[in-house]
Amino acid sequence: MTQIxxxxxxxxxxxxxxxxxxxxxxxxxxxxxxxxxYDFQQYxxxxxxxxxxxxxxxxxxxxxxxxxxxxxxxxxxxxxxLSNNPQIVTGVIFDKEQRLFAIYSKTxxxxxxxxxxxxxxxxxxxxxxxxxxxxxxxxFSQNNTTFALLENFxxxxxxxxDENGRIxxxxxxxxxxxxxxxxxxxxxxxxxIVGSVxxxxxxxxxxxxxxxxxPILDLERTANIISKxxxxxxxxxxxxxxxxxxxxxxxxxxxxxxxxxxxxxxxxKEVAESSAKAKQEFLxxxxxxxxxxxxxxxxxxxLLQDTELNDEQQHLLKVLKSSASHLLVVxxxxxxxxKIESGKLSFEEQVINVKxxxxxxxxxxxxxxxxxxxxTxxxxxKKVPEKIVGDPVRLKQVLINLYSNAVKxxxxxxxxxxxRNKFEDDNKVTLQFSVKDTGxxxxxxxxxxxxxxxxxxxxETTRKFGGTGLGLSISKQLVELQEGKMYIESTVxxxxxxxxxxTFKKYEEEAKVSTDTLQQNNLTEVVEEPTSKHIxxxxxxxxxxxxxxxxxxxxxxxxxxxxxxKIALEKFKEKDYDLILMDVHMPEMxxxxxxxxxxxxxxxxxxxxxxxxxxxxxxKGEFERCKQAGMNxxxxxPFKKDNLLQKVQDYTxxxxxxxxx
Amino acid sequence: xxxxxxxxxPLHLVSVLTVLFILVSHQESRAQFDEYExxxxxxxxxxxxxxxxxxxxxxxxxxxxxILGDDPFGDVIDxxxxxxxxxxxxxxxxxxxxxxxxxxxxxxxxxxxxxxxEVKTFLQEIYSRNNSFVLTIGDNIPNFxxxxxxxxxxxxxxxxxxxxxxxxxxxxxxxxxxxxxxxxIPYDPD
Numbered sequence: 062m063t064q065i066x067x068x069x070x071x072x073x074x075x076x077x078x079x080x081x082x083x084x085x086x087x088x089x090x091x092x093x094x095x096x097x098x099y100d101f102q103q104y105x106x107x108x109x110x111x112x113x114x115x116x117x118x119x120x121x122x123x124x125x126x127x128x129x130x131x132x133x134x135x136x137x138x139x140x141x142x143l144s145n146n147p148q149i150v151t152g153v154i155f156d157k158e159q160r161l162f163a164i165y166s167k168t169x170x171x172x173x174x175x176x177x178x179x180x181x182x183x184x185x186x187x188x189x190x191x192x193x194x195x196x197x198x199x200x201f202s203q204n205n206t207t208f209a210l211l212e213n214f215x216x217x218x219x220x221x222x223d224e225n226g227r228i229x230x231x232x233x234x235x236x237x238x239x240x241x242x243x244x245x246x247x248x249x250x251x252x253x254i255v256g257s258v259x260x261x262x263x264x265x266x267x268x269x270x271x272x273x274x275x276p277i278l279d280l281e282r283t284a285n286i287i288s289k290x291x292x293x294x295x296x297x298x299x300x301x302x303x304x305x306x307x308x309x310x311x312x313x314x315x316x317x318x319x320x321x322x323x324x325x326x327x328x329x330k331e332v333a334e335s336s337a338k339a340k341q342e343f344l345x346x347x348x349x350x351x352x353x354x355x356x357x358x359x360x361x362x363x364l365l366q367d368t369e370l371n372d373e374q375q376h377l378l379k380v381l382k383s384s385a386s387h388l389l390v391v392x393x394x395x396x397x398x399x400k401i402e403s404g405k406l407s408f409e410e411q412v413i414n415v416k417x418x419x420x421x422x423x424x425x426x427x428x429x430x431x432x433x434x435x436x437t438x439x440x441x442x443k444k445v446p447e448k449i450v451g452d453p454v455r456l457k458q459v460l461i462n463l464y465s466n467a468v469k470x471x472x473x474x475x476x477x478x479x480x481r482n483k484f485e486d487d488n489k490v491t492l493q494f495s496v497k498d499t500g501x502x503x504x505x506x507x508x509x510x511x512x513x514x515x516x517x518x519x520x521e522t523t524r525k526f527g528g529t530g531l532g533l534s535i536s537k538q539l540v541e542l543q544e545g546k547m548y549i550e551s552t553v554x555x556x557x558x559x560x561x562x563x564t565f566k567k568y569e570e571e572a573k574v575s576t577d578t579l580q581q582n583n584l585t586e587v588v589e590e591p592t593s594k595h596i597x598x599x600x601x602x603x604x605x606x607x608x609x610x611x612x613x614x615x616x617x618x619x620x621x622x623x624x625x626x627k628i629a630l631e632k633f634k635e636k637d638y639d640l641i642l643m644d645v646h647m648p649e650m651x652x653x654x655x656x657x658x659x660x661x662x663x664x665x666x667x668x669x670x671x672x673x674x675x676x677x678x679x680x681k682g683e684f685e686r687c688k689q690a691g692m693n694x695x696x697x698x699p700f701k702k703d704n705l706l707q708k709v710q711d712y713t714x715x716x717x718x719x720x721x722x
Numbered sequence: 723x724x725x726x727x728x729x730x731x732p733l734h735l736v737s738v739l740t741v742l743f744i745l746v747s748h749q750e751s752r753a754q755f756d757e758y759e760x761x762x763x764x765x766x767x768x769x770x771x772x773x774x775x776x777x778x779x780x781x782x783x784x785x786x787x788x789i790l791g792d793d794p795f796g797d798v799i800d801x802x803x804x805x806x807x808x809x810x811x812x813x814x815x816x817x818x819x820x821x822x823x824x825x826x827x828x829x830x831x832x833x834x835x836x837x838x839x840e841v842k843t844f845l846q847e848i849y850s851r852n853n854s855f856v857l858t859i860g861d862n863i864p865n866f867x868x869x870x871x872x873x874x875x876x877x878x879x880x881x882x883x884x885x886x887x888x889x890x891x892x893x894x895x896x897x898x899x900x901x902x903x904x905x906x907i908p909y910d911p912d
């Protein structure tokens with residue numbers, strides 16, 4: 062039963078065939094049974110009627126003999142009429158006084174026939190012999206009919222009347238052999254009809270059910286194709302007016318809706334992407350726009366420091382410089398976040414001197430820590446390799462973030478930076494950095510939130526201690542982007558420990574040699590006379606013009622100025638230069654175009670001139686763009702003056718000129 | 723097949739046969755007393771199975787039985803035929819010693835006691851006229867049919883029938899009566 066249920070629930074085809082078969086079974090059975098019942102009833106009524114007619118004929122034939130009390134003719138008549146009828150077993154005529162007048166008993170007659178024909182002929186008319194040999198003698202009854210199918214007999218009494226009353230009554234008992242044979246025929250007929258109907262229907266239903274199941278299967282197939290190909294432009298073309306047609310229409314309608322929705326989603330996605338792009342552009346522009354003035358502020362501060370100042374002026378200048386630095390940090394944080402969020406952040410692979418990086422951080426904050434009276438401890442395990450390969454800038458950024466936080470929130474006690482070797486194999490080493498402080502600590506329920514962007518432990522914290530709230534978020538993401546992890550242990554009022562782990566590449570010896578020599582070179586302070594090198598500065602910003610020109614002059618270079626790319630090209634045509642410092646964003650002609658022009662259409666000895674891009678766009682891809690345009694290197698604004706000096710020296714092959722400081 | 727009455731014990735059978743025997747013997751004993759009662763019934767049956775032409779009934783619809791000679795029935799037949807109908811006609815019984823007195827009768831029952839010649843004369847008298855339409859019944863009278871009578875009752879409830887005389891009298895005799903007749907003589911006295 063459950064098996065059948067399972068099959069039925071599995072296939073629509075079998076279900077349909079099953080239903081068709083079941084219905085036709087019921088219908089054919091019902092109609093056959095109904096027909097048989099009707100036929101049986103008709104046959105039975107006919108049978109009774111015929112028997113009654115026979116009895117009536119007997120009664121009519123024998124009214125005279127009964128009245129004349131001559132039973133011999135009656136006996137003869139009974140025999141004549143009944144002996145040819147194989148089903149009649151007993152026939153009796155009662156006279157008007159209800160006495161048995163004549164009898165025909167098949168059993169008695171057949172008994173006589175078994176003995177000899179002579180006896181048989183004699184006892185046909187012998188009423189008494191038949192009575193004594195009959196298997197049963199009926200008693201009188203009036204107009205009574207008994208149909209006993211199971212006992213296999215039909216008893217009828219038919220009386221004949223004239224105007225003076227009943228003349229005689231004829232009793233007949235008939236066997237029901239023919240009815241029983243007919244019932245057997247009914248059974249055969251039933252199985253024959255139902256069987257042939259079922260065979261016929263089953264052969265018909267297989268092709269017929271297809272008209273229902275096929276479109277559904279087609280629909281299912283199409284749906285599968287659509288979900289596989291993800292092509293929602295496919296439509297089912299079958300035109301039908303039935304429920305399956307409605308289903309197909311609904312399906313097509315749904316597909317149209319999905320298609321429309323997809324289109325609008327794609328559109329929305331494009332809009333979102335373009336707005337993200339616009340945001341990116343905006344950030345790039347902003348970085349340029351903000352960095353350039355800061356560049357000016359910082360550069361001018363540097364220059365101002367070199368002049369004669371009294372103590373108060375010195376102090377004010379210091380505050381100015383630190384404010385500018387802080388502003389730069391905030392802007393850099395915001396840029397970092399946007400870079401991380403847009404996934405445009407990439408990590409460099411450079412040699413990192415662990416001790417140098419960590420100790421430089423302690424040094425950088427030494428003024429603040431000394432002021433607060435904090436102990437600062439650097440604890441590097443002996444197992445930590447001296448040098449590793451990774452992104453020193455980002456490592457430093459994370460450490461500075463953590464350390465500056467520690468300094469900010471610690472008022473008494475100590476700050477410890479420790480480095481441990483967590484794991485090491487042939488190629489890689491995993492280092493655990495921790496910054497432990499004895500500061501105010503963080504409440505447990507806030508720990509999960511402090512890594513979120515723009516979130517500090519509480520708003521109160523923001524008021525009290527300042528900060529953008531981006532530092533920790535950036536740090537954590539920087540660590541995680543390098544496939545590391547950051548975690549924190551903290552107890553309120555006792556202090557916090559920030560841990561992070563990063564896997565670095567191991568530093569190999571050959572690389573060490575070359576970098577060492579390079580560093581040696583850089584560090585060698587061989588003072589050489591500056592052969593007056595000519596540098597063309599292409600820059601539209603007046604502050605930057607002044608700053609760079611003053612610095613170059615200070616370092617002993619001869620420099621010219623061009624306000625944009627167009628002027629630069631003209632000047633370069635007229636005069637030879639050793640180096641071009643090229644701003645990228647300028648009116649009339651930008652740095653990229655100018656560089657391309659030089660590289661493509663200038664004479665051979667001029668077109669290979671080194672060009673260093675100066676850009677405030679700190680975004681990823683900016684350097685690639687510069688390189689594509691044919692520039693040799695780039696320096697991002699605001700630049701440190703040492704940085705600029707080194708690049709200029711590198712590309713003019715001049716060692717550090719005068720050292721004025 | 724199960725048959726009712728089949729399992730009747732021999733004792734039962736014997737008792738049933740005994741009852742039947744008593745019934746039959748009783749009937750025979752009654753026959754001695756009721757011979758004419760039976761004969762009256764036979765006359766009634768004859769009347770039923772003989773068809774008179776419609777013109778035989780002129781006055782009213784009664785079927786007239788004339789008893790010729792000494793009445794053997796007494797009031798038995800009157801009691802019996804009162805409220806009895808034959809093919810829708812009531813009985814009327816007349817009694818007489820002469821044919822003339824029985825004019826208009828449809829059936830003439832001739833009692834015993836007449837001589838052969840007398841019988842002959844009576845029958846000739848009855849059938850001398852055309853359209854007499856009379857069924858003549860003789861009460862076991864010798865040569866009744868030979869002399870032109872139609873039905874002569876014989877002992878044991880049997881009878882002989884002269885079909886020629888019946889045809890002459892324009893009476894139609896039902897085949898049942900012909901079947902039951904012990905002897906049918908196509909005898910014409912002329």
